[in-house]
Amino acid sequence: MTLRSQLNIRIAFFSLFILFLGGSIAIWQARNAVEKEIDSSIHLAVQLITFGFAQLSKTSPPEEADWFAQLNTLKETRHLSIQLKKQSGQIIRFTHDALAAEGREKPPRWFVNLVGAHYPMAEHRITTPRGEQISLVIMANPLDEITEAWQESMAFFISIFFLMLFTFLAVHVVFNKAIRAISVIVKALKVIETGDYRQKLPEFSTHEYARIARAINHMTGELDKTQRENRALTLHSLEIQEDERQRLSQELHDELGQSLTAIKVMAVTAAHEKADTKKITTAIIGICDHLIAVVRSMMHQLHPLILTELGLKATLEDMVAHWSERHPGLTLTLRCDDAVDELDHTVSIQLFRVIQECLTNVVRHAEARRADVSLSVRSDPQKRLLLQVRDDGKGCDMSRFSAGFGLRGMQERIKTLGGTLTYRSQPGQGMLISAQVPIV
Secondary structure (H helix, E strand, C coil): CCHHHHHHHHHHHHHHHHHHHHHHHHHHHHHHHHHHHHHHHHHHHHHHHHHHHHHHHHCCCCCHHHHHHHHHCCCCCCCEEEEEEECCCCEEECCCCHHHHHCCCCCCHHHHHHHCCCCCCEEEEEECCCCCEEEEEEEECCHHHHHHHHHHHHHHHHHHHHHHHHHHHHHHHHHHHHHHHHHHHHHHHHHHHCCCCCCCCCCCCCHHHHHHHHHHHHHHHHHHHHHHHHHHHHHHHHHHHHHHHHHHHHHHHHHHHHHHHHHHHHHHHHCCCCCCHHHHHHHHHHHHHHHHHHHHHHHHHHCCHHHHHHCHHHHHHHHHHHHHHHCCCCEEEEEECHHHHHCCHHHHHHHHHHHHHHHHHHHHHHCCCEEEEEEEEECCCCCEEEEEEEECCCCCCCCCCCCCHHHHHHHHHHHHCCCEEEEEECCCCCEEEEEEEECC
């Protein structure tokens, strides 16, 4: 069901509920009002008759004309039906149909039945000047009062109807505006879904939609920035891969190829009877030792076998020792928990590459005299791995700092492990790189 249909059904339901509740209240109030009005009219008529005949009795003897004049004054009494009943049973009606006299239309029967009630009848015995006993019968006739209540109720219902109609139209005007805004947002999201993160939403006049638009625009801006960074990182990775292949090819050609050629030449020379076999053998051994060193260096750069054989801690210690030998002016310290050797191999190799990249950046850019590497396992509140690499180099202004491919690559490696990597620095105070990786 669409939102428009749901809204229409709810408005119709609440409108019917309001009409039913308002009608019930109106009928209840009309019933009470008619009942009070009829009781008051009967009481007033009895009082007037009693008082009027009491005044006539003071005249001695009362005239017949005065007696009928007194009764005629009750003809215009509202809400009552006044009759004279003689002892013979003859009925003399004094009141008339007020509705017919005023030309008003009678209310519907169902309304009369709901509002009307059983009203008492008053009977008053009168002795005429001629000594005849007659009965004055006063009965309720609430039809004109019910008619007035009907007219007031109709005015009330018409007002309620137009008020609900106006409310319905006002709600739909606002709703249509909201639907148009939602349509614009959904259309933009479908474009964003295709990967076009340059799609921007317009500024809406409604505050809530404006906030949604700003949030989506900020999200697409970040996604576009991340997409561009990932593309640049991918291209850089491909360039590094190609450079690595070229370097390996060059080393294989320069070192392995030339050394094998030299060994072959020496072997051919050793085949002659007059060759100095001992000298040739010594040269071949030296060349083989050099080749072994070159191959081990290449294997360590491609993948450190010690990581698989001895674990992450021993690999980091070997790497720190290797970097310390190559850069004696840089003091390197390593604090590593034994528990890191229990990590999964995938986590270990990624952490090794991150630390390797950190030390490479320290050597190339930091101009530092000291660098500290800390790798520990924490269990508060959940088990996680903490990595910190701190140096005392020249640092940088973070407001003007733009992360290079090295930092982006480290962030991607830590992100693939479900962790986060942060860095902070100040000019002249070095840099601190921190990473947290959950352990499952």
